[in-house]
Amino acid sequence: MSSDQALADFLDKAEDWAQDLAASLELLGKQPERSDVVDRVFQTTHNYKNSAILGFVRLAGLAHRMEDVLTLVRQQAIAVNQAVLDALYAGSDLIAEMVAAIGRGEGDGTVNLSGIIEELGRWAPPEQDPAGPAAPSANPPAAQAPAEAPAPAVVEAAPDPQLLGAFLEDAEDRSQKLASLLSALEPGAANREAIHETFRAAHDLKSASATAGFHLMSRLAHRMEDVFQKVRDGTLEIAEPVRDALLAGSDRIAEMVAAIGRGEAEGTVDTAAAIADLSAFAPAGPAGPGTPEAAPARPVMTEQSFGAFERAQVREAGDRGESLFRLTCEMDPAEEMRFARAYLLYTGLEDAVNIVAVDPPMDPAAVEPDAQGNVPDDRPYAHLTVWFTSSGDGSEALSAAAGTGTLKVERLEAADLLGSIPAGPSAAAEPGQRSTVERTTIRVDTRKLDTLWSLVAELVQAKARVSTISDRLGRGDDAENVRTGLSEAFDSLDKISGGMQQAMMETRMIPIRVIFEKFPRLVRDLSRKLHKAIDLETIGADTEIDRGIVEALSDPLMHLLRNAVDHGVEFPEDRVRHGKSERGRVRVSANQQGGRIVIEVSDDGRGIDVEAVRRKALAQGIPGAAGMDERELCELVFRPGFSTREIVSELSGRGVGMDVVATRVRTDLKGEVLLKSRAGAGTQVTLLLPLTLTIMRTLLVRGESHVFAVPLSGVETTTRVLNTEIRGAGERLACVWQDAEIPLFTIGGLLGRPSRRAEELSAVILRRGGSRACLVVDELLEEREIVIKPLDDLANHRRLFSGVSVREDGTLVFILDTSFVPEEGS
Amino acid sequence: MRTTILIADDLSFMRMIEKEILTERGYHVVGEAVDGLDAVEKYKRLRPDVVVMDITMPNMNGLEAMRRILQIDPGARIIMCSALGQQHLIVDAIKAGVKDFIVKPFKPDRMLAAIQKALAAPSEGAGA
Numbered sequence: 011m012s013s014d015q016a017l018a019d020f021l022d023k024a025e026d027w028a029q030d031l032a033a034s035l036e037l038l039g040k041q042p043e044r045s046d047v048v049d050r051v052f053q054t055t056h057n058y059k060n061s062a063i064l065g066f067v068r069l070a071g072l073a074h075r076m077e078d079v080l081t082l083v084r085q086q087a088i089a090v091n092q093a094v095l096d097a098l099y100a101g102s103d104l105i106a107e108m109v110a111a112i113g114r115g116e117g118d119g120t121v122n123l124s125g126i127i128e129e130l131g132r133w134a135p136p137e138q139d140p141a142g143p144a145a146p147s148a149n150p151p152a153a154q155a156p157a158e159a160p161a162p163a164v165v166e167a168a169p170d171p172q173l174l175g176a177f178l179e180d181a182e183d184r185s186q187k188l189a190s191l192l193s194a195l196e197p198g199a200a201n202r203e204a205i206h207e208t209f210r211a212a213h214d215l216k217s218a219s220a221t222a223g224f225h226l227m228s229r230l231a232h233r234m235e236d237v238f239q240k241v242r243d244g245t246l247e248i249a250e251p252v253r254d255a256l257l258a259g260s261d262r263i264a265e266m267v268a269a270i271g272r273g274e275a276e277g278t279v280d281t282a283a284a285i286a287d288l289s290a291f292a293p294a295g296p297a298g299p300g301t302p303e304a305a306p307a308r309p310v311m312t313e314q315s316f317g318a319f320e321r322a323q324v325r326e327a328g329d330r331g332e333s334l335f336r337l338t339c340e341m342d343p344a345e346e347m348r349f350a351r352a353y354l355l356y357t358g359l360e361d362a363v364n365i366v367a368v369d370p371p372m373d374p375a376a377v378e379p380d381a382q383g384n385v386p387d388d389r390p391y392a393h394l395t396v397w398f399t400s401s402g403d404g405s406e407a408l409s410a411a412a413g414t415g416t417l418k419v420e421r422l423e424a425a426d427l428l429g430s431i432p433a434g435p436s437a438a439a440e441p442g443q444r445s446t447v448e449r450t451t452i453r454v455d456t457r458k459l460d461t462l463w464s465l466v467a468e469l470v471q472a473k474a475r476v477s478t479i480s481d482r483l484g485r486g487d488d489a490e491n492v493r494t495g496l497s498e499a500f501d502s503l504d505k506i507s508g509g510m511q512q513a514m515m516e517t518r519m520i521p522i523r524v525i526f527e528k529f530p531r532l533v534r535d536l537s538r539k540l541h542k543a544i545d546l547e548t549i550g551a552d553t554e555i556d557r558g559i560v561e562a563l564s565d566p567l568m569h570l571l572r573n574a575v576d577h578g579v580e581f582p583e584d585r586v587r588h589g590k591s592e593r594g595r596v597r598v599s600a601n602q603q604g605g606r607i608v609i610e611v612s613d614d615g616r617g618i619d620v621e622a623v624r625r626k627a628l629a630q631g632i633p634g635a636a637g638m639d640e641r642e643l644c645e646l647v648f649r650p651g652f653s654t655r656e657i658v659s660e661l662s663g664r665g666v667g668m669d670v671v672a673t674r675v676r677t678d679l680k681g682e683v684l685l686k687s688r689a690g691a692g693t694q695v696t697l698l699l700p701l702t703l704t705i706m707r708t709l710l711v712r713g714e715s716h717v718f719a720v721p722l723s724g725v726e727t728t729t730r731v732l733n734t735e736i737r738g739a740g741e742r743l744a745c746v747w748q749d750a751e752i753p754l755f756t757i758g759g760l761l762g763r764p765s766r767r768a769e770e771l772s773a774v775i776l777r778r779g780g781s782r783a784c785l786v787v788d789e790l791l792e793e794r795e796i797v798i799k800p801l802d803d804l805a806n807h808r809r810l811f812s813g814v815s816v817r818e819d820g821t822l823v824f825i826l827d828t829s830f831v832p833e834e835g836s
Numbered sequence: 837m838r839t840t841i842l843i844a845d846d847l848s849f850m851r852m853i854e855k856e857i858l859t860e861r862g863y864h865v866v867g868e869a870v871d872g873l874d875a876v877e878k879y880k881r882l883r884p885d886v887v888v889m890d891i892t893m894p895n896m897n898g899l900e901a902m903r904r905i906l907q908i909d910p911g912a913r914i915i916m917c918s919a920l921g922q923q924h925l926i927v928d929a930i931k932a933g934v935k936d937f938i939v940k941p942f943k944p945d946r947m948l949a950a951i952q953k954a955l956a957a958p959s960e961g962a963g964a
Contacts (some may be wrong), residue, residue: 175858176849213892217919218847221941228941346939347918350926356935357930378924388923413953752879 016799017112020064023057024109029527030054031102035095036530042090051098052080058105066281068343069108075127076101078134088133092538097129099531100379101512119340120415124389129344174270179223181267184211184218188234188260195248202242208256209238215263224276229267229317233285234259236292255287311369313397313422320397327399332364334422335404339394341415348391355414359396362410366397398423454517462513468506475499515702519554520598522609525564526551529571529598536575543582543592544575549599555607556702562678563609563699566671570611570695571598573668578615578693588690590614606681607701612694618687620644644685645780648672672779675699677829680706680723704798708825710791711774713757717823718787719815724828726775726782728790733769745784747775753832754784760810760830778831785826799826838864839955842884842899844875845917846893850940854888857944861868863951872896876904886951887914888938891925899929906933913954917942 034050041047055076062070076098104126108118150618188211191204216231234256235305241247285308313336316324337359345351356372359365370390376388392415398407404419411417479495526548537544555563579585579594586592600609620643627635638646648670668685671683675683681699700706700723700734707721709728729747736754737744743754752775774785801824812827837959841863845851866882869875873896875889887905891898898916905912915936916929926937935954938946 173849173852176852180847180849207894210892210894213919214847217940218849221850221853347926347937350923350930350937354930409956412956413949497897609880 016064020061021113024061027054027057028102028106028109029524031105032527032531035098035102038090038098039095039534043093045084048080048083049091052077052084055080066108066112068121068123069105069112069118072105072108072123072126075130075134079130082134094133097126097133100126101130112605116400116418117416120338120393122389124343124392145541161440167536174222177218178267178271180218181215181227184215185264185267187211188215189257189264192253192257192260195253202618205238205242205248209235209242212238215615224266224270224278226276226281227263230259230262230266230281230285230288233288233292237288240292240390252291255284257289258284259288259565263803306575311367311395316367316397320367323364324399327364327366330399330401332399332401333404334366334399335363335407335419336422337398337404337407337411337417337419339396339411339415339417341392341394343392345392345415347388347390350415352391354450355394355411356396358410359398359407362406363398363402364399366399368397369395370416404613404646453782457525458516462517465506465509465513466689468502469510472499472502472506474505475502486525515556515705516554518558518702518704520557520558520560521552521565522555522560523551523569524560526598528568529562531782532568532571533575533596536572540576541581542575542579542594544579544594544596547597549597550601552616553600553602553607555600555699556704558703559679559699562674562696566674567598567609567611570670574611574613574615574693578613578617580616580817583737586618607697607699609695609697609699611697612692615693617689617691617693618644618685619689620645620687623647642780644687647685648683648779676723676779679703682723705795706798706825707793709774710794710823711757711772711785711787712789712791713787714761714763716757717791717817717821718757719794719823719825720774720776720785721812721825721828722793724776724778724831726777729775729784730772731771731773731784731786733771745773747782747784749781752782752784754786755830756786757788758824776828776831781832783831796823796825838862839886839951840864840866840884841951842867842869842875842878842882842887844872844878844893845867845890845900847890850890854947855927857947858888858951861948868930872898872901875901876908879905880908883909885913886954887912887919888947888951889914890917891922891929892919900930902929902934903932911921914922915947915950915954 018354018662031051031054034047034054037044037047038051055073058073059070059077061073079088079094079098083090088094102382104121104123107121111120112118158758188208191208195201195204195208212231212235216228216235219225219231230507237246237252237256241248241252262279262281262284266276266281269278283758313334327334339352339355341348353372356365365519396407400406404421408417408419451669475495476499479492479499482495483492529548530546533544533546536542574596575594579596580588580590582592585594594613594615596611596613598609600607600610602608620640623643623646624635624638627638627643632649635643635646647668648671672683675681675697679699680703681697684696684698685693686696687693706719708726709722711718711720731745731754735745737751738754741759742760743756744751745754746752754773771786772788772790774787774790776783776785798813798815801811801814806829810827810830811824813825815823815825817823841858842863842909843851843858845854845868851868855868858865865882867878869878871893875887875893875898876896879887887902887908889898889902893901896904902914902916910933913935914933916926916934917940918926918937919940921948929937936950938950
């Protein structure tokens with residue numbers, strides 16, 4: 011098996027594991043006492059560990075840490091509480107992220123693990139395993155939470171008696187010096203030099219003991235150093251209790267040195283009291299491991315968010331013949347000084363190339379300690395992105411930045427950045443620069459394959475029959491007999507090809523379960539955050555749908571569910587006050603009705619007050635709002651820009667991003683979305699989707715002597731328009747349909763050719779959401795189911811078509827993309 | 837010719853451990869300095885290929901010693917040795933031209949990688 015195959019196989023399996031893990035974690039949340047469930051979580055987690063063989067060491071490391079926690083759960087050393095569950099969930103999320111990144115060809119290095127390793131470490135401190143990822147140290151002087159694992163040290167050097175002797179000599183010297191300096195320090199006296207000396211002695215003890223592997227001593231010395239620092243900075247007075255605490259600390263260190271000298275462990279000396287006393291004067295800062303929250307979200311820079319300054323630099327560099335590159339650096343999770351490492355990289359790059367931008371910003375103030383001596387969080391610098399221009403091939407940057415972490419340099423298309431058409435999110439990467447793992451395999455239910463096999467067998471038979479008829483024809487058989495035979499053969503071929511089309515289509519179908527599985531987690535997290543009690547019901551997870559649709563459907567569905575939980579379902583006390591049960595209910599169902607998939611997301615929450623919508627519509631000056639019925643008012647919710655913050659509460663929040671849901675479903679998926687709601691009783695959103703995106707029901711029309719296909723999902727009706735009814739001139743035409751003026755297009759106009767006008771014209775009324783448009787054609791042909799083939803951009807420079815289909819006679823039918831119909835409000 | 841290295845640290849234990857790591861990998865530790873002043877003096881005399889310099893030292897700290905050495909020899913390859921919490925000092929050192937830094941307690945690999953990197957970088961001065 012080649013490594014590519016191994017990778018594809020891993021990605022394939024990882025998909026299964028992710029489902030297992032999500033399901034078993036959910037079960038664990040419900041029945042934490044069941045050891046078989048714990049075993050199942052453990053097993054699925056364990057699977058990821060094998061990925062180390064493929065080189066995904068960070069992924070394997072995270073799985074390993076999760077296993078450590080699960081082992082303790084198994085041993086009943088820790089209970090499965092919310093916090094443990096949260097940590098495991100967070101771990102599984104990051105695993106999924108890493109798998110996704112691997113799938114994109116980025117490897118497992120781009121996902122930040124420092125927070126999760128720390129969090130898992132709180133439950134199961136990592137063992138002294140030099141191969142495992144080291145626990146990231148927090149920023150001093152805030153460090154040293156009890157659960158924090160000692161950083162790996164040069165332990166292999168410590169047993170050397172000569173080295174140990176040297177260490178003990180140094181340590182004894184420093185601790186004696188410390189004690190004598192402390193005794194001499196007059197309370198309140200401003201003896202700066204003496205204070206500096208004591209600080210240095212504590213500092214020496216800290217680093218030497220850490221290097222020698224004596225972590226208790228190092229931690230104690232660290233605490234003392236923190237106190238000295240405050241004294242040195244003038245934020246703490248050397249009062250009697252401070253001096254006592256420091257003296258006690260230096261006594262404990264002297265005892266430890268003596269114990270180690272006798273061959274005993276440093277742990278025989280109890281340092282807890284001394285550390286507690288010292289901490290009273292220099293408490294651990296807020297950025298310590300006690301707050302496992304990651305750094306607050308910071309807007310991340312991308313080349314798309316370049317400002318005028320950056321763009322000007324790129325343009326000028328382009329004029330000089332330089333290319334634009336992006337370097338990303340992923341630091342070793344064990345890197346302690348992330349800012350300094352990033353700064354070193356940056357200064358090195360400055361000499362080698364022309365830097366355009368850097369993210370996060372390279373501001374040395376980012377690491378200046380504040381008045382309390384707390385050092386800011388520099389974790390964001392572990393993921394560094396530098397954009398630069400160079401006349402080389404980018405490798406000069408790699409050598410300048412070597413040794414900083416995992417580096418990647420990509421050449422970017424500056425034209426995409428500077429051109430008027432905004433580049434897609436992935437358009438920047440040049441093909442060949444990245445080795446994205448192509449998913450070339452799909453999994454197909456063997457029953458579906460069996461159906462195909464039997465159809466192929468029938469096809470072979472039908473072929474044999476046709477060849478017999480041909481023979482009979484050659485022998486001069488009766489013409490009537492031959493005709494009957496041919497007709498039978500054709501019938502069976504028709505049946506077989508229809509069956510094969512169906513069977514092939516079904517191989518693209520996957521159960522919608524893959525989306526539904528994400529819901530329990532989403533509802534659980536949201537309801538906990540919002541303090542709501544919500545029961546989620548999912549129905550019809552086995553309903554099968556085209557895999558292309560599933561991928562596009564995930565976000566809109568998640569959005570609808572989030573809306574239902576966040577804005578639909580009321581708080582328990584409000585529900586009780588309105589005579590409802592305390593627990594809200596959210597229901598997601600899927601089923602197939604005819605050739606369509608129907609998905610419903612409903613809640614029993616506060617619903618939408620349609621009169622409030624009407625008031626809002628009137629206030630916004632939307633025409634016809636006064637006379638709208640309930641259905642039309644609900645449709646307004648899908649209008650872009652309709653919902654505003656102040657109506658959010660009134661509307662139970664629907665409308666926030668509902669236009670995005672509608673666009674995705676209607677335009678991308680050729681489906682329909684409907685909303686029904688009753689104030690006080692709940693809301694129901696229904697999505698009607700085609701079974702597949704590869705076969706589409708269309709209306710064939712002729713225009714400009716070509717045949718075009720119009721997706722039926724976008725057709726309201728067909729009609730006739732009199733030439734005299736057309737208003738306007740040139741490219742802006744309109745006509746009246748159902749008492750409203752709607753824009754009018756002609757096929758010729760769309761193709762950029764002048765259109766001929768007959769007296770009476772055939773027309774298709776197109777719909778897009780709530781808006782309508784008229785498309786004038788030469789002739790309406792027929793409704794037809796067609797198989798869509800994608801169209802490359804070259805043939806579609808006007809973006810007029812969504813695809814192409816090949817007719818029986820080999821001619822092409824272009825499928826009109828009806829998004830030229832103006833959206834509401836625009 | 838073997839690469840020559842000067843170690844500057846006030847702790848004899850640290851010097852010993854560094855020397856052991858470096859000698860094991862075939863580097864020649866030409867001198868050991870016990871403070872910043874000593875480091876500057878020994879640099880003038882020994883002209884080592886690389887200096888591994890602690891920050892916190894008596895008499896003259898590592899930062900000041902580094903600046904003086906770079907004045908004498910702008911091409912000097914200096915690796916700062918720092919403890920956690922001294923990140924702002926390291927940033928100052930980078931501004932002044934230090935080639936790399938390592939964080940105590942360091943792994944031998946880290947130190948060796950830093951030295952190799954410093955040696956690989958082009959030296960802009962005449963002295964190295």
